[in-house]
Amino acid sequence: MIRYALICDKKHEFEAWFSNSADYARQRKRNLVECPICASVKIDKAIMAPAIASRPTEHETIVANEPALAEKAGETATPVAMMSPQERELRRKLKELREHIIRTADNVGKRFPEEARKMHYGEIEHRSIYGEASAEDVKDMLEEGIEFHPLPFLPDDKN
Numbered sequence: 001m002i003r004y005a006l007i008c009d010k011k012h013e014f015e016a017w018f019s020n021s022a023d024y025a026r027q028r029k030r031n032l033v034e035c036p037i038c039a040s041v042k043i044d045k046a047i048m049a050p051a052i053a054s055r056p057t058e059h060e061t062i063v064a065n066e067p068a069l070a071e072k073a074g075e076t077a078t079p080v081a082m083m084s085p086q087e088r089e090l091r092r093k094l095k096e097l098r099e100h101i102i103r104t105a106d107n108v109g110k111r112f113p114e115e116a117r118k119m120h121y122g123e124i125e126h127r128s129i130y131g132e133a134s135a136e137d138v139k140d141m142l143e144e145g146i147e148f149h150p151l152p153f154l155p156d157d158k159n
Contacts, residue, residue: 008035009042014090030142036090094152101151105130113137120146 002020007013012035018024027033031041083091105128108115112131118124130151133141141148 005046006043007046008040010038012037013046098152116146
């Protein structure tokens, strides 16, 4: 995974994670990377300072990826994340959005590609749905011009 500092054409700064740089390029080209503040899809990488490893001070939290440091400090290694207030607010809103979708939309499970196509081609009435799709189904639906978005995912969902 790679984290990029991004900036939209309206100068809103935010961060996003991608599998690799090619994944970022593909998503940006297809206008899938959007500003969480204004929804602009005119996004560029912002200047980032490189991450430089240093010893934690007594006021810093020891990260689980450094078990030797945690053991020296007499603590159990526990995953932690240091987030700015803006990042916490964004995570809260993403979680709220995900919960709203799950609460109000129909879970069609593995039938998602089939149901999405039926709605796209006017065979059934449009409604909010969510479900599962293989990478091949996603590619095919994008090529057909079917509009859909992945459910917002937060690491907490798998912890």
